[in-house]
Amino acid sequence: MSNQDQNLAATVNTTQGSYRVIVGRDVIDDLGTELQKTGLKGRAFLVVDEVMFPNPSRRAQEALERGGYETHVLALEIGEANKNLETVQIVYDWLADLLADRSDIVVAMGGGVTGDLVGFAAATWLRGVAVVHVPTSLAAMVDSSIGGKTGVNIPKGKNLLGAFHQPKLVLQDVGHLKSLPAREMSAGWAEAVKHGFILDAQLLDTFERLAPQMKALAGEEPVAAIRRSVAIKGEIVSADEFETGDHRVLLNYGHTIGHAIEKVSGYGTYLHGEAVAIGMMAAAGIAERLGMIDEELVDRQRRVLENYDLPVRASGLDVDALIEATKSDKKSRGGTIRWVLLEGPGKATTRRDVPEEVVREAVLAILD
Ligand SMILES: NC(=O)c1ccc[n+]([C@@H]2O[C@H](COP(=O)([O-])OP(=O)(O)OC[C@H]3O[C@@H](n4cnc5c(N)ncnc54)[C@H](O)[C@@H]3O)[C@@H](O)[C@H]2O)c1
Numbered sequence: 001m002s003n004q005d006q007n008l009a010a011t012v013n014t015t016q017g018s019y020r021v022i023v024g025r026d027v028i029d030d031l032g033t034e035l036q037k038t039g040l041k042g043r044a045f046l047v048v049d050e051v052m053f054p055n056p057s058r059r060a061q062e063a064l065e066r067g068g069y070e071t072h073v074l075a076l077e078i079g080e081a082n083k084n085l086e087t088v089q090i091v092y093d094w095l096a097d098l099l100a101d102r103s104d105i106v107v108a109m110g111g112g113v114t115g116d117l118v119g120f121a122a123a124t125w126l127r128g129v130a131v132v133h134v135p136t137s138l139a140a141m142v143d144s145s146i147g148g149k150t151g152v153n154i155p156k157g158k159n160l161l162g163a164f165h166q167p168k169l170v171l172q173d174v175g176h177l178k179s180l181p182a183r184e185m186s187a188g189w190a191e192a193v194k195h196g197f198i199l200d201a202q203l204l205d206t207f208e209r210l211a212p213q214m215k216a217l218a219g220e221e222p223v224a225a226i227r228r229s230v231a232i233k234g235e236i237v238s239a240d241e242f243e244t245g246d247h248r249v250l251l252n253y254g255h256t257i258g259h260a261i262e263k264v265s266g267y268g269t270y271l272h273g274e275a276v277a278i279g280m281m282a283a284a285g286i287a288e289r290l291g292m293i294d295e296e297l298v299d300r301q302r303r304v305l306e307n308y309d310l311p312v313r314a315s316g317l318d319v320d321a322l323i324e325a326t327k328s329d330k331k332s333r334g335g336t337i338r339w340v341l342l343e344g345p346g347k348a349t350t351r352r353d354v355p356e357e358v359v360r361e362a363v364l365a366i367l368d
């Protein structure tokens with residue numbers, strides 16, 4: 001097996017084509033040659049989170065240029081608080097000034113906010129141009145760079161504007177994680193641990209046993225866990241790209257209350273992964289109250305999340321405001337929310353028949 005094959009964590013099959021997710025060390029230098037394999041031939045428009053500029057984005061730019069791609073670079077200060085249409089407008093203006101056309105390729109390099117926002121710009125520019133993701137945060141590696149969900153927030157709710165726009169290539173250089181702050185690492189582990197709880201009991205056991213190694217990125221286990229997480233997401237997206245079936249919706253575990261926490265506390269107050277961790281505890285509380293899981297699994301989830309330094313409770317938030325915010329959940333139909341709930345370790349399902357009193361009790365139980 002060649003090194004490049006070993007780095008292939010998943011091939012995702014979608015209606016917009018199949019794409020490879022490459023996960024490894026120093027793979028950033030392969031960006032140009034990997035892009036050539038997609039057959040894309042236009043100019044590259046690299047939009048990079050300012051924290052990655054000029055290094056290591058220069059390495060990405062040089063790799064693209066070695067691959068024969070004329071490359072233009074835009075560095076943006078980008079975060080949850082400006083994941084909005086004004087920031088998308090900056091990207092549109094830049095593409096317009098440089099006359100980016102339908103043969104060109106937008107490359108998003110940064111965390112999940114960069115990927116979601118730049119992916120949305122690519123989905124809408126000229127009604128859609130190719131996008132490539134170079135995720136640099138853990139959350140973006142294990143989750144957001146795969147699956148084509150792009151979008152931005154509006155004051156009324158999280159990710160309420162967006163499009164499904166699949167990338168042509170995802171290239172993850174795990175070396176980039178060295179500079180990621182510890183709090184951001186924890187937020188990223190939240191999404192990977194989520195994959196364990198909903199879909200893979202063995203991955204969950206690994207996260208449970210090896211928290212210190214995972215957090216320190218020590219040895220091979222963390223990269224293996226990132227690859228496994230990528231593979232899980234890739235399989236789910238390949239099976240249910242547009243979240244119309246019973247598969248992809250499971251990835252939204254913890255997000256109904258999580259997104260409500262992000263909105264009610266003000267975007268950026270809780271990191272997305274932190275809000276999801278608290279949302280997972282609320283969802284576990286609902287499942288326990290419905291008799292779907294026992295207290296032991298709820299405690300296990302709390303322990304695992306705490307071992308990754310994640311919050312499991314929120315403070316200063318109003319229960320009514322949170323419940324109101326859940327109403328704009330994208331899983332809602334005719335005013336009824338489809339809750340993603342655990343049935344056991346590594347096993348989740350959805351329920352629409354959850355009484356509001358049960359939700360209220362479970363939310364109150366995670367509030368200080
Ligand atoms: N589309 C999806 O399927 C999906 C999945 C999960 C999360 N998301 C979205 O992704 C966002 C969360 O992603 P995130 O946690 O990456 O947020 P983020 O993009 O804000 O990145 C987190 C922080 O880390 C910094 N950063 C990124 N890479 C770095 C590096 N290598 N070194 C140092 N600093 C670095 C960023 O500047 C930022 O301050 C949320 O908006 C969430 O809704 C989307």
Ligand SMILES: O=C(O)C(=O)C[C@@H](O)[C@H](O)[C@H](O)COP(=O)(O)O
Nearest residue numbers: 143147149158159248251252255330
């Ligand atoms: O890819 C998915 O599908 C997910 O639900 C993954 C989530 O972790 C992610 O936060 C996603 O952006 C949430 O999507 P939304 O449709 O609830 O906005």
Ligand SMILES: [Zn+2]
Nearest residue numbers: 191255272276
């Ligand atoms: Zn998420």
